[in-house]
Amino acid sequence: MKMVKIPTFDEIINQDINFIRQCYDSPHSLECGACSKSICVSLVSVADFPSEYGQFKILAFVNSRDNKEHIMVVKGDIEDGENILTRIHSKCLTGDSLGSKRCDCGPQLHTSLQLIEKEARGILLYHQEEGRGIGLVNKLRAYALQDYGVDTLDANVLLGFKPDERNYEIPAEMLKKIGVKSVRLLTNNPEKMVLGDYGIEIAERVPLEIPPQQYDANYLKTKQEKFGHYLHI
């Protein structure tokens, strides 16, 4: 067997991306005793990520609170950290991976990656908040309630949750970690504009509207009417 020297992860992270070199200087470890913030993230791997949308880098992070894993797909030179086309995509196993027609998540994910590729620069951050933060099983229970005519907001409440349990602290920390200062955020969701409160400037909101289809029309209508999403339907 031909022997090759396998670098350490520190070396891998440092070797070819300048912006990552800067952020990896962070002294904070996974158990972040050193950090005064309520949470911080560590960048733990970077690898090439060729996909059907183009050539990207894929970055892996873990957070200091519960060691949960987070990923980010990065395109192009983002070293200046300014005005970066960014999508914070909340996990949706059913829509992202199984082709669900109950929601617009799958098409939003694919469109985001296409737009980032077209611009030759940008970030897709995959936010580990399945079902608006209630988890997969509870989302599927919410679906069952919706099958009896309850809308997505009321279904969450009937299950004992807030209408939306997500927050954007970890995404903001991940973006700061790689030197991002301002973003052009791909979203229709006014709640995501809170990113500004966590120290990431939102230079612009870029709409990401997917036309309603047979099975997601009510879901999108509820997003517009009850969650205040900027949708034109």
Ligand SMILES: Nc1nc2c(ncn2[C@@H]2O[C@H](COP(=O)(O)OP(=O)(O)OP(=O)(O)O)[C@@H](O)[C@H]2O)c(=O)[nH]1
């Ligand atoms: N609780 C619950 N979550 C859902 C339901 N349908 C989709 N989701 C989740 O909703 C999340 C997407 O959030 P949305 O509020 O639809 O949209 P958004 O990502 O906040 O807004 P955009 O940035 O405009 O896409 C994903 O995590 C999905 O898994 C549902 O009926 N109930």
Ligand SMILES: [Zn+2]
């Ligand atoms: Zn979805």
